[in-house]
Amino acid sequence: MNQLHQEKLILLNVSDDELFGQLCGILKTHKYCVKRAVTIPAAIQKIIEYSPDLIICSHNFTDYDAYQTYNLLRRSTLNCVTPYVVIVENYDSDEIMMGLELGIDNFIFKPLIEKRILTKLTLLFEKTDKLKAFERSTFEKLFVSSPIGMLVCDTDRIERANPAFYQTMGFAKSLSLPGLKEIFDFSESPKQQKQFCMCLKGHTTDCTVSNVHLKGENGYRANLYISNISNFVVNRLLIQVEILSDHVVKSFSGNDHNSISETQNEQSADFDLTSREYDILKISGKGTPIKLIAAELGISQRTVEKHRSNIMRKTNSMNIIEAIIKVYGMNQKL
Missing domain, CATH: 1.10.10.10 (Winged helix-like DNA-binding domain superfamily/Winged helix DNA-binding domain)
Incomplete structure (x- = not known):
């Protein structure tokens, strides 16, 4: 069997035992890895723990339908481009159109037909793999060429920095980067430090921490823009460091609102x-x-x-x- 299948993990949000058995049998026969969730909390936990390559959800999943489940998961854990497939009883054009408008990627119709299921999964994985490759390429181009300093971090550890950050801070590229605590000084504001730590721990995403003092001879201050970039680099955060001019720093003090x-x-x-x-x-x-x-x-x-x-x-x-x-x-x- 294709090595591609062996590397793919599929999460089945299926509460019906018989349906799960049929679908699991088909997928495992073709060397897909399978995990199951029978409740919304379990689905969220499985997504966080395993980062599945694809999710299949039965239309009536516990007390929610597949569309409600999709919205709940998207708001809480679906931060990456994960194909989402819904199992439906019958073809209903209005239902299908509503699902596509929500962002559902494809549908599996009962009765389950093995060949059709495998064809849909193969096409979805091919499309997703190309998209992820494009995303990585796009991110790399922006990261390297951006005039704004950028850091990729794993919690409080800096994994890499772009050329603009090295230039701004005056660091030699041949030297190892210091930790975040050696760069950002929050001694003036415990509130800033708390906000920053919450972002690093993943409690908040896409947030701004304003007017942060940078340690070093230049005494720069900066705005930090923190984003979850799990789409490109698994479980990573991107910190954009916008150096503030004296004019902007004064505005934070109320001199020029x-x-x-x-x-x-x-x-x-x-x-x-x-x-x-x-x-x-x-x-x-x-x-x-x-x-x-x-x-x-x-x-x-x-x-x-x-x-x-x-x-x-x-x-x-x-x-x-x-x-x-x-x-x-x-x-x-x-």
Whole structure:
């Protein structure tokens, strides 16, 4: 059997024993690894523990239908591009359309037909593997070329930094990076430290910690933008370090409350992007696929593609990566 199958783990959210037995038999025969969940909490735990490559959910899963289950899992644990397949009794065009609009990737119809199931899974895995490879490539390009300092961290340990961070901090690339505690000084604000620690522990994601003092001779202050990047690097966080000018630092002290917004408005006018286009550019900068951008903003994938096309036209960019880099440099943050 193909080695690809042996590496794939499928989570079955199936409470019916007979249905689970049939489906599990088919999958194990073809060397897929299988885990089962019979409750929502168990499904969440399995996703956190095993990071399945694909999830199959029966339409009536405990007290929830498959769509409700999908929404619950997406809000709590589905932070990566994991195909989600629903088992349905009959073909109902309205039900299928509603599922596709929610983000469901495919459907398995009863009675279970082995050949059809395997064909669908093979195509889904091929598509997902290509998407993940593209995401990794996209992230690497942005990480290396960004003018903003970036760190990839595993809790409080720095795994890697981009060239802009080395240049900003004056570190030699030949030397090992210090720990986060040796870079960020929270002695002035226990509240900042608590917020920072909650992000590192995964209790919050995509948060901002403002006006943090950086240890070193330069005495820089910075805004930290922390994002979960499990889409690209498993169980990792990305910290973007935006160095603040003296003018911006004063505004945090209350001397110029409007300086930040005015500066950003002036910069935004250079590209004449709408607020929605900036939202999409920000999310795209994290490598989020169009499908998930659409789900997060509550719009269609076609609308996302149209906005991205407008962004590239307004910034005179050949692709979205080039647009991200141009705007990234102008606005000093995503």
